[in-house]
Amino acid sequence: MVAVxxxxxxxxxxxTLDRVPPAYWVVGVLLLVLPAFVSPxxxxxxxxxxxxxxxxxxxxxxxxxxxxxxxxxxxxxxxLAGYLVAIFGDSAVDTISQGWPWWAVIxxxxxLTVLFATLVGWLAVRTEGIYTIVITLAIAAAFFYFTxxxxxxxxxxxxxxxxxxxxxxxxDWRGGVAFYYLSLFWxxxxxxxxxxxxxxxxxxxxxxxxDNPRRMAALGYxxxxxxxxxxxxxxxIAGVGxxxxxxxSSQISPGTIAIGPAIDILVIAVVGGLRHPIGAFIGALIYVxxxxxxxxxxxxxxxxxxxxxxxxxxxxxxxxxxxxxxILGLWDxxxxxxxxxxxxxxxxxxxx
Amino acid sequence: xxxxPAARQAADFALELRDVSKRFxxxxxxxxxxxxxxxxERRAVLGSNGAGKTTLFNCITGDFAPxxxxxxxxxxxxxxxxxxxxxxxxxxxTYQISLLFAGxxxxxxxxxxxxxxxxxxxxxxxxxxxxxxxxxxEDLVRMVHLDDAMQTKVSDLSYGQQRQLxxxxxxxGAPRFILFDEPAAGLSxxxxxxxxxxxxxxPGHVGFIIIEHDMDVALRVADxxxxxxxxxxxxxxRPAEIEDDPEVQALYLGGGHA
Numbered sequence: 001m002v003a004v005x006x007x008x009x010x011x012x013x014x015x016t017l018d019r020v021p022p023a024y025w026v027v028g029v030l031l032l033v034l035p036a037f038v039s040p041x042x043x044x045x046x047x048x049x050x051x052x053x054x055x056x057x058x059x060x061x062x063x064x065x066x067x068x069x070x071x072x073x074x075x076x077x078x079x080l081a082g083y084l085v086a087i088f089g090d091s092a093v094d095t096i097s098q099g100w101p102w103w104a105v106i107x108x109x110x111x112l113t114v115l116f117a118t119l120v121g122w123l124a125v126r127t128e129g130i131y132t133i134v135i136t137l138a139i140a141a142a143f144f145y146f147t148x149x150x151x152x153x154x155x156x157x158x159x160x161x162x163x164x165x166x167x168x169x170x171x172d173w174r175g176g177v178a179f180y181y182l183s184l185f186w187x188x189x190x191x192x193x194x195x196x197x198x199x200x201x202x203x204x205x206x207x208x209x210x211d212n213p214r215r216m217a218a219l220g221y222x223x224x225x226x227x228x229x230x231x232x233x234x235x236x237i238a239g240v241g242x243x244x245x246x247x248x249s250s251q252i253s254p255g256t257i258a259i260g261p262a263i264d265i266l267v268i269a270v271v272g273g274l275r276h277p278i279g280a281f282i283g284a285l286i287y288v289x290x291x292x293x294x295x296x297x298x299x300x301x302x303x304x305x306x307x308x309x310x311x312x313x314x315x316x317x318x319x320x321x322x323x324x325x326x327i328l329g330l331w332d333x334x335x336x337x338x339x340x341x342x343x344x345x346x347x348x349x350x351x352x
Numbered sequence: 353x354x355x356x357p358a359a360r361q362a363a364d365f366a367l368e369l370r371d372v373s374k375r376f377x378x379x380x381x382x383x384x385x386x387x388x389x390x391x392x393e394r395r396a397v398l399g400s401n402g403a404g405k406t407t408l409f410n411c412i413t414g415d416f417a418p419x420x421x422x423x424x425x426x427x428x429x430x431x432x433x434x435x436x437x438x439x440x441x442x443x444x445x446t447y448q449i450s451l452l453f454a455g456x457x458x459x460x461x462x463x464x465x466x467x468x469x470x471x472x473x474x475x476x477x478x479x480x481x482x483x484x485x486x487x488x489x490e491d492l493v494r495m496v497h498l499d500d501a502m503q504t505k506v507s508d509l510s511y512g513q514q515r516q517l518x519x520x521x522x523x524x525g526a527p528r529f530i531l532f533d534e535p536a537a538g539l540s541x542x543x544x545x546x547x548x549x550x551x552x553x554x555p556g557h558v559g560f561i562i563i564e565h566d567m568d569v570a571l572r573v574a575d576x577x578x579x580x581x582x583x584x585x586x587x588x589x590r591p592a593e594i595e596d597d598p599e600v601q602a603l604y605l606g607g608g609h610a
Binding site: 196197199200201202204205207208211212214215216217218219220221222223225226229 | 413414415434435436439440445447451452453454455456460463464465467468469472473474475476477478479521524525
């Protein structure tokens, strides 16, 4: 019995370096050396934007994939963090912006965003499924209209421009290479945090809440508290993404947090695969590529460039119809069917 | 498994139900239930489908609140407590239909159960195999003979294995009282024998109530038997008395059973 036990322990994936799958090394090294080969445009506009949107979508993957709660307020949390950085820090709107130093502004913005996310979570976890989506959508819409109509704090529909990252260590963090590494760092941090938490008691319990809330209560867990805590953490991840997003576009306005962008985050997370943390980034890359290049392709085909939203919508439909687990789900299916013997239908990897 | 503190055992009854009733609209699922189960006592609850047995369990664990009445657990009035507070006081249950975490492995299911009644439910620190709680969970998995399926996803388990896993989860922490909801349903004769051995082998201070249709299992593990019919208790006694009772025989056991 002991011998059997030892083998099962050895097969178990662990956090140690030698257990990291080779694909991680390959992707990691590729991402680190990429700036040597591509233009700053690709680094800043395509990769940087994908990492940032992916990070915001990752907060939804965490809530939805691990906690079973689909929230449309993730872009709202991101936008709030961006707004707070503009309000407490520097922007071109110096009548509102306080001009506090970055080391006070960024923690303050994140703390307030987490508090707001906790409050939203506390409201939203009383509902299930479609009602959670509706409540969070209502919050997103309310925040959008509030920022658009409030001039004293949020500067109305104009919002804030010239919101720039601090020149820390003498680096211009909005430069192509610098922003690439900055966004890559935080995207990776968010990704590994979510992966790590999935194996911590908090994450395991969250998956339990997703699968069976009633049973979790019957095991001694406070289901509501667990869900609210998940919202708080997702708010933190989205908040970091929101600050980066504001720096990247150097502005924040109601347009950033409108209903459209809020739904885009859901589309990104679902297209990538809601059950895989990496799916958020794959979805974001696809979204960014479509957003930047679909216009050119459409115009070349003699169609109006504005039709790129249609492409995204059609792609979303196809994904949801054929693979509820997104692109990564498709990949899993494909791999499984390639392994299967076409005649017997048996798994080929079992054969000698 | 560590014994519950002696001071808390001082209560006269592990479980005391006073005038508990439950209505679903016009349906009276439970009516005026009076029940007292001593510490360490093993009680079987028998009755036909719809007699209110599972509803009784749901009221005791707090899955839903009774319409009237009071429930005391080791002398403490828990009627207004949410489910998790009752569980943390040493109450456990299994479910008739398996309510397991299908996407997680066997060991993770048991680990979640162990963690639910200990500190650190919100811990961000990754679980290691050397953790004391993980060791406890592995011991429980061995206790129900699921060693070979430790890392298997629950959705890949056989029905019988899922029932065994349910029991391992109910034994997590330091249970003082367990509610078993038809644990033998759908099991093979060998699995049933294992189950009876497991139930009779529980530490003496752990009492339980078992809902069971299989009279052989129920009468072999129970000290006392409660008969339910249409949401009411109509007979209570020792297994031998219940078996010999003509009314009970006519209703449930059929003529040939002895």
